[in-house]
Amino acid sequence: MIQYEDLATELLKKATSKGASAGDIVIVEGDSFDVQVRLKSVDKLSNAHEKRLGLRLFSGQRTAVCSTSDFSAESLDRLVEDTCYLARCTAEDPHAGLPDPAPLVSPDLDLYDDSLHEWKMEDKIHMAVQAESAALGYDARITNSEGANLSHAGRRVVYANTHGVIGRYPVGSVSLSVSPIASAGGLMQRDYWYSAKRKVKDLASPDSVGRAAAQRALRRLGGRKISTCEVPVIFDPETAAELIGSISACVSGYAVYKGASFLAGKLGQSVAASSVTVLDHGLIPSALGSRPFDGEGLATRKTTVIAKGILESYLLDTYSARKLGLKSTGNAVRSVGDVPSVSHTNFYLVPGTHSPEEIIRSVKRGLYVTEMIGFGVNHVTGDYSRGAVGLWIENGERTYPVEEVTIAGNLKEILMDIEMIGNDLEFRGTVASPTLKLSRMMVAGN
Amino acid sequence: MAKELAKAEDFFLKKFNLNALELEQTVGKALGKQIDYADLYFEYRTNESVSLEEGMVKKAVKSVGQGVGVRAVAEEKTGYAYSDEITVKNLAEAARTARYIADDSTVGKPVPVRSGAVGTGLYPVKTPVSDISVQEKIDLLNQIDILARRYDPRITKVMASFASEHKVILIVTSDGLIVGDVQPLSRLNVTCIAEENGNRQIGSYGGGGRVEYSFFLENRRFEDYTQEAARQAILNLSAVDAPAGTMDVVLGPGWPGILLHEAIGHGLEGDFNRKQTSAFAGLIGKSVASELCTIVDDGTIPGRRGSLNVDDEGTPTHRTVLIEKGILKGYLQDKLNAKLMGMAPTGNGRRESFMHIPMPRMTNTFMLAGESDPNEIIRSVKNGLYAVSFGGGQVDITSGKFVFSASEAYRIEDGKVTAPVKGATLIGNGPDVLKRVTMVGNDLQLDAGVGTCGKDGQSVPVGVGLPTLKINGITVGGTQG
Numbered sequence: 046m047i048q049y050e051d052l053a054t055e056l057l058k059k060a061t062s063k064g065a066s067a068g069d070i071v072i073v074e075g076d077s078f079d080v081q082v083r084l085k086s087v088d089k090l091s092n093a094h095e096k097r098l099g100l101r102l103f104s105g106q107r108t109a110v111c112s113t114s115d116f117s118a119e120s121l122d123r124l125v126e127d128t129c130y131l132a133r134c135t136a137e138d139p140h141a142g143l144p145d146p147a148p149l150v151s152p153d154l155d156l157y158d159d160s161l162h163e164w165k166m167e168d169k170i171h172m173a174v175q176a177e178s179a180a181l182g183y184d185a186r187i188t189n190s191e192g193a194n195l196s197h198a199g200r201r202v203v204y205a206n207t208h209g210v211i212g213r214y215p216v217g218s219v220s221l222s223v224s225p226i227a228s229a230g231g232l233m234q235r236d237y238w239y240s241a242k243r244k245v246k247d248l249a250s251p252d253s254v255g256r257a258a259a260q261r262a263l264r265r266l267g268g269r270k271i272s273t274c275e276v277p278v279i280f281d282p283e284t285a286a287e288l289i290g291s292i293s294a295c296v297s298g299y300a301v302y303k304g305a306s307f308l309a310g311k312l313g314q315s316v317a318a319s320s321v322t323v324l325d326h327g328l329i330p331s332a333l334g335s336r337p338f339d340g341e342g343l344a345t346r347k348t349t350v351i352a353k354g355i356l357e358s359y360l361l362d363t364y365s366a367r368k369l370g371l372k373s374t375g376n377a378v379r380s381v382g383d384v385p386s387v388s389h390t391n392f393y394l395v396p397g398t399h400s401p402e403e404i405i406r407s408v409k410r411g412l413y414v415t416e417m418i419g420f421g422v423n424h425v426t427g428d429y430s431r432g433a434v435g436l437w438i439e440n441g442e443r444t445y446p447v448e449e450v451t452i453a454g455n456l457k458e459i460l461m462d463i464e465m466i467g468n469d470l471e472f473r474g475t476v477a478s479p480t481l482k483l484s485r486m487m488v489a490g491n
Numbered sequence: 492m493a494k495e496l497a498k499a500e501d502f503f504l505k506k507f508n509l510n511a512l513e514l515e516q517t518v519g520k521a522l523g524k525q526i527d528y529a530d531l532y533f534e535y536r537t538n539e540s541v542s543l544e545e546g547m548v549k550k551a552v553k554s555v556g557q558g559v560g561v562r563a564v565a566e567e568k569t570g571y572a573y574s575d576e577i578t579v580k581n582l583a584e585a586a587r588t589a590r591y592i593a594d595d596s597t598v599g600k601p602v603p604v605r606s607g608a609v610g611t612g613l614y615p616v617k618t619p620v621s622d623i624s625v626q627e628k629i630d631l632l633n634q635i636d637i638l639a640r641r642y643d644p645r646i647t648k649v650m651a652s653f654a655s656e657h658k659v660i661l662i663v664t665s666d667g668l669i670v671g672d673v674q675p676l677s678r679l680n681v682t683c684i685a686e687e688n689g690n691r692q693i694g695s696y697g698g699g700g701r702v703e704y705s706f707f708l709e710n711r712r713f714e715d716y717t718q719e720a721a722r723q724a725i726l727n728l729s730a731v732d733a734p735a736g737t738m739d740v741v742l743g744p745g746w747p748g749i750l751l752h753e754a755i756g757h758g759l760e761g762d763f764n765r766k767q768t769s770a771f772a773g774l775i776g777k778s779v780a781s782e783l784c785t786i787v788d789d790g791t792i793p794g795r796r797g798s799l800n801v802d803d804e805g806t807p808t809h810r811t812v813l814i815e816k817g818i819l820k821g822y823l824q825d826k827l828n829a830k831l832m833g834m835a836p837t838g839n840g841r842r843e844s845f846m847h848i849p850m851p852r853m854t855n856t857f858m859l860a861g862e863s864d865p866n867e868i869i870r871s872v873k874n875g876l877y878a879v880s881f882g883g884g885q886v887d888i889t890s891g892k893f894v895f896s897a898s899e900a901y902r903i904e905d906g907k908v909t910a911p912v913k914g915a916t917l918i919g920n921g922p923d924v925l926k927r928v929t930m931v932g933n934d935l936q937l938d939a940g941v942g943t944c945g946k947d948g949q950s951v952p953v954g955v956g957l958p959t960l961k962i963n964g965i966t967v968g969g970t971q972g
Contacts, residue, residue, distance in 0.1 A: 090571065115557055124555075134626060420882050
């Protein structure tokens with residue numbers, strides 16, 4: 046790793062000597078492993094090592110980025126030449142440039158599990174086999190499987206810029222998932238369940254993942270289409286997180302300054318029900334969305350996005366902040382081969398006081414949504430229309446499964462219509478939400 | 492193709508200082524008594540793009556990626572290892588890892604290889620897009636910005652990008668084949684935002700394929716793309732909320748072929764059918780669509796985004812009939828699934844890059860033209876939806892349920908196209924939806940060349956096509972009950 050820090054410094058020096066006025070560099074080196082087990086034997090096993098280097102250079106206010114996985118001296122010389130050349134071709138952009146100089150802050154967030162190196166192949170395979178077996182053995186109607194996967198990846202990230210900032214951190218993740226198939230009456234249903242963590246010891250047990258996957262597939266059997274109706278809709282924590290994920294995309298500084306978000310120009314205004322508070326918190330130890338500093342070397346932090354229904358902040362990097370006359374919130378992310386963009390860290394809706402059972406009991410007739418499919422979300426207008434799978438609620442009880450329906454509304458109204466918020470927040474990914482109840486949505490079916 | 496092979500082979504051997512014998516030895520190392528098949532996949536890829544917004548080309552991006560993937564197959568098991576450092580030592584290490592699945596310590600002998608299957612040169616490149624100056628591409632985007640703003644003063648934001656890829660691949664297999672290809676791919680995209688009295692709407696259009704840069708200038712194609720994006724954004728300013736419920740839907744020609752891709756295509760990929768997890772499993776020879784429907788997957792159309800001389804396992808691409816006059820005829824296969832199902836590979840074994848294991852994927856999937864006049868199809872609908880452009884779609888292979896989202900649609904009232912409606916999601920059941928087709932237009936069109944298909948975390952470029960199509964009774968997921 047030290048050698049990559051030297052390499053970064055050297056390349057930046059070379060770029061400046063070739064005429065670049067400023068720049069930064071990201072180097073990522075990583076290993077990944079994935080095993081898929083199907084019907085109790087190994088189906089696919091994949092092991093890999095990779096590395097990439099991305100160089101962003103400015104020529105005054107002009108920007109270019111080049112990246113490569115070829116670290117030979119000849120290739121890197123060419124990379125510097127190419128980037129310098131491209132940075133002379135693009136347009137002068139008054140807002141382009143590195144962040145203002147600031148010392149690097151890099152707290153240890155415990156994002157990497159050293160024990161990954163010692164984890165034996167046999168043990169990993171066994172874990173996947175166990176998870177799938179738990180699903181297959183759960184009920185006679187679990188008749189087939191798309192398999193179980195155990196994957197892990199580790200990355201070492203180096204960042205440096207011409208202000209003299211240089212930092213590095215290791216980051217890793219491990220996940221276990223199972224996709225069983227249930228069948229009855231000649232019809233099949235597939236569902237899945239998973240656990241994803243930074244550390245092996247934090248993974249849910251293979252048995253619990255397998256059983257949850259089986260239960261989810263089984264409860265879809267016999268799904269029916271229902272008549273078109275406007276009813277209260279409850280989103281389980283998985284689908285509620287998807288809904289909240291759309292809000293993350295709409296508070297990205299880039300969507301906002303481009304006018305490509307329905308939340309553009311709404312800072313300080315009421316955009317959601319007064320019970321709704323949404324946070325982005327990049328410093329939670331060992332959480333999947335945490336990072337010690339962002340893609341431009343700025344400190345990550347906790348940002349209140351929506352406070353009691355009022356839009357308090359967008360998520361910003363240096364460029365989008367400058368465009369909006371605001372300050373970066375430390376949300377820059379870098380794909381190695383591109384200019385920075387914005388992404389959430391750990392983005393979540395703060396839990397309320399209602400238990401999920403209480404929320405379900407409050408609905409006389411409505412839909413409990415457990416899965417959404419399709420891409421029917423328009424961030425510009427807020428129009429929302431997606432395929433849904435779930436359970437019909439009758440007199441406060443979940444009854445038969447529902448499929449082949451859509452749920453539709455507009456995010457502006459959806460946020461205002463949040464009527465109850467569950468107390469069941471759990472960080473299973475980088476976006477999280479408790480159970481949510483909306484007072485009404487259009488459900489289209491027969 | 493012979494030329495492409497020579498180019499690819501020389502390229503890799505020279506670049507990584509390897510010789511033919513070392514390739515043969517590596518394939519041998521991946522083999523053992525228990526291993527049925529092994530292959531090496533070398534890739535060297537250059538991607539370039541320029542993008543414009545706010546009247547400026549703000550960034551230019553270039554990336555180089557290289558690596559090799561080594562695969563070993565034992566019955567239904569696949570072992571895979573890849574590395575971005577192409578050396579004899581790393582090849583041997585990868586071969587050893589790949590072979591792990593077979594639990595077998597015997598090492599195979601070097602496999603002599605010979606030049607493989609000769610393709611047809613579907614995308615000859617005289618001038619690679621990378622040879623066109625960056626300035627020329629920047630000028631094109633600046634011109635698009637002016638054209639879009641000139642289209643209507645209500646167009647307030649214009650975003651445009653031009654992206655190109657140049658990929659050289661070399662495949663060495665334990666069948667004794669060595670196959671190479673040089674694959675160009677370009678795409679031009681335009682997005683406009685229109686605003687009027689606080690109402691903001693978006694329109695997007697684009698196109699491309701395995702083409703040279705001149706393609707975008709021919710007949711001022713870039714201008715068509717720009718006008719389409721601007722027209723959609725302006726049209727959506729006056730769009731009304733979409734209806735909710737089941738109704739007759741007419742799909743326009745071309746890009747709405749995404750219906751076939753989602754509702755039918757994925758369900759006919761060999762892997763899901765071998766595992767019996769597709770809603771179409773076991774239906775070969777059975778009626779799965781109206782007699783009016785004949786659907787093919789064709790990877791051999793010159794210059795198309797979804798076309799390939801050979802797939803990523805070195806099998807020449809084909810035109811595969813999936814459904815003929817309503818009867819299910821075949822699946823899309825890669826080598827592994829074809830072998831296990833006792834069928835022939837169809838040239839559909841594709842992968843995103845050297846980092847990925849190949850699997851059955853579509854190329855260009857479309858329905859053949861029927862006999863109806865498109866106007867007559869619309870006149871036949873009393874109350875319904877006319878959908879002419881779509882965003883993305885998705886399918887649940889096992890239950891067969893699919894969705895896709897309209898980005899341009901209109902109501903049909905008393906046989907006439909009336910008000911534009913906002914994006915609505917259509918939802919249906921794959922094995923059932925084509926049985927509801929009652930009219931097929933005589934106007935087959937292929938899409939403009941922007942499709943990307945995702946499966947199991949791997950993205951590959953694809954094409955779709957459709958004649959005007961009438962489907963009786965499909966659920967439209969709007970907000971107006």
